[in-house]
Amino acid sequence: MATPKREVRVTMQPETVIWPETHYVFIEKHGPFMETAPAAWGAMHQAMIPRILEHNTVTKYMSLYKPGAQIYRAGVAIAGEPKHLPEGVAYQKFKGGKYSKFVLTGPFSDLPEATGRVFHAVEAHKIKTRDDFAIENYVSDPRTTPESELITEILLPTE
Helix, strand or coil, X not given: CCCCCCCCEXXXXXXXXXXXXXXXXXXXXXXXXXXXXXXXXXXXXXXHHHHHHCCCCEEEEEEEEECCCCEEEEEEEECCCCCCCCCCCEEEEECCEEEEEEEEEXXXXXXXHHHHHXXXXXXXXXXXXXXXXXXXXXCCCCCCCCHXXXXXXXXXXXX
16 A cells, blocks of 8 residues: 655745845755755755854854756855854855745655745746745754754745
8 A cells, every 4th residue: 555645735825025134154066956955964064064153153044046057055144244164165145135935844855845836836926036046944943843843934036
């Protein structure tokens, strides 16, 4: 007997939000996200996050990505200009802007399907997007939140 497929819980009605200017430190990878995202986050968590925290205050865990260009950035927002970043970590003062926000409740493994649905919803709602990075904002801490209750905001840049 086949195992029933678990429902992906993602909002389909976008909320328009303004993402603030953000000090962002990250590792950038190029290529298919199914390969680059785990590699980038693995490097961030294993070697970089502890060293970033030595001299900086982390305020958010988030990724920036451009699907068409296959650019994926795994990183953290920090409270101010970076101090003493480890080698291999880049910095950008991300300008932010207007975004359509969708919310996924559930495990990170649901992100590929949820993101696909979000892109289709933006098309269906005829929302005009701009050429900028999309954002995944990891609201919940996976170390203290049950996987089924994790909250991830998926934000697509809009005009």
